[in-house]
Amino acid sequence: MKADYKLDKARSVSYTKLALSFLLTVFKLLAGFFGNSTLLLADAVRSFSEFVNESVKLLDLSIANKPEDKSHNYGHGKIATLCLGGGACVLLFAGFHTFSLGSEQLLMFIQGKESEGPETIALFAAISAFVSRYNIFAESYELQTSKTSSKGRIHIKGLFASGFIILGIGITFLPGRSLGIADSLAAVLLSIYLLWTSGRLLYKAADELIEASLDEETNRKIREIINETEGVTGSRELKTRRIGKGIAINACITVHSSLSIRETSEITNLVEESLKVAFGESAYTLIKVEPSPLKNLSFQNRSRPS
The missing domain is CATH 1.20.1510.10 (Cation efflux protein transmembrane domain)
Known part of the structure; x- marks a missing residue:
């Protein structure tokens, strides 16, 4: 109200x-x-x-x-x-x-x-x-x-x-x-x-x-949020653009290949929620997942960002 x-x-x-x-x-x-x-x-x-x-x-x-x-x-x-x-x-x-x-x-x-x-x-x-x-x-x-x-x-x-x-x-x-x-x-x-x-x-x-990318500082902040998310072993391609007051984020993350689909989905959800906390609920996020050659890292589901 x-x-x-x-x-x-x-x-x-x-x-x-x-x-x-x-x-x-x-x-x-x-x-x-x-x-x-x-x-x-x-x-x-x-x-x-x-x-x-x-x-x-x-x-x-x-x-x-x-x-x-x-x-x-x-x-x-x-x-x-x-x-x-x-x-x-x-x-x-x-x-x-x-x-x-x-x-x-x-x-x-x-x-x-x-x-x-x-x-x-x-x-x-x-x-x-x-x-x-x-x-x-x-x-x-x-x-x-x-x-x-x-x-x-x-x-x-x-x-x-x-x-x-x-x-x-x-x-x-x-x-x-x-x-x-x-x-x-x-x-x-x-x-x-x-x-x-x-x-x-x-x-x-x-x-x-013309769909220009966001500034370098914002892109760096996005990568930091992604890389600091539990279960993410790294980030690769990152595409961003502005849509009015909101932004769109297309990112590719890497997780260990031994993780199940459910665990991978939970990691993806954590990444998206962390990005929305930082840039607002109006942010459009599309996260692609690829296997990482690194050794297995145990993934424990933690409390979601508020």
């Missing part, structure tokens, strides 16, 4: 953040266009990246967490990865566009050409976005436990980014001709960050879609 309440609460907060991200994206686009602020247009792209992030979270809470069926033997985790890749492509395109706009204005400034600075509406929009983000952060703070403390850091980074937008636009209203270029300069810097973010997301999505 308590777990269901937390899940419903998390889903409710995600819906709120999703709606806010969409509204902020549209609001910043309009304010940036009519307020003549390239920085605010770039910030609209950042809000869109948050919209994509929340969309993926909701997919994880709904479709991606659905159990496997006859036509989806490994569940539905790839749908979230696919949507993440699509959103990253849009983010990459938008990042290039805002980078181009900011660079063009910087070039005009270097050439000594006059360019219009942001209007007051742009500064008002940036401040409004900061206040909205702060309110959502305060509302969802109660969900930030030690397990999800990284989410709190992400929100704090967002608040700092919003403050950077206000600073970049606000500087242009100070006296001095050279300060008017602060909006374009900050837009270029933010666009570079967005391009890096979109590239990282694309790499992550592509890596999962």
Whole structure:
């Protein structure tokens, strides 16, 4: 019951953040266009990246967490990865566009050409976005436990980014001709960050879609768990991949050839249960057994991991 309440609460907060991200994206686009602020247009792209992030979270809470069926033997985790890749492509395109706009204005400034600075509406929009983000952060703070403390850091980074937008636009209203270029300069810097973010997301999505193996440290941990299981004399082939939030593990272990089928099955079950304890019940495990040339090692069934 308590777990269901937390899940419903998390889903409710995600819906709120999703709606806010969409509204902020549209609001910043309009304010940036009519307020003549390239920085605010770039910030609209950042809000869109948050919209994509929340969309993926909701997919994880709904479709991606659905159990496997006859036509989806490994569940539905790839749908979230696919949507993440699509959103990253849009983010990459938008990042290039805002980078181009900011660079063009910087070039005009270097050439000594006059360019219009942001209007007051742009500064008002940036401040409004900061206040909205702060309110959502305060509302969802109660969900930030030690397990999800990284989410709190992400929100704090967002608040700092919003403050950077206000600073970049606000500087242009100070006296001095050279300060008017602060909006374009900050837009270029933010666009570079967005391009890096979109590239990282694309790499992550592509890596999962082409069935890339898990990182070396995780694979090493898997081998340690397998080799430390009672009755296992060694491990050979190991294949791993990520499926949404879960992982799939295909491993080959060796046991003494004198063991019976029942004893071999018990060892296999111990290996699978140990892996699920370490990586969660959603982990898919397939263990192949081969005979070992080593001398017989007595296998005594011990208590299963809890």
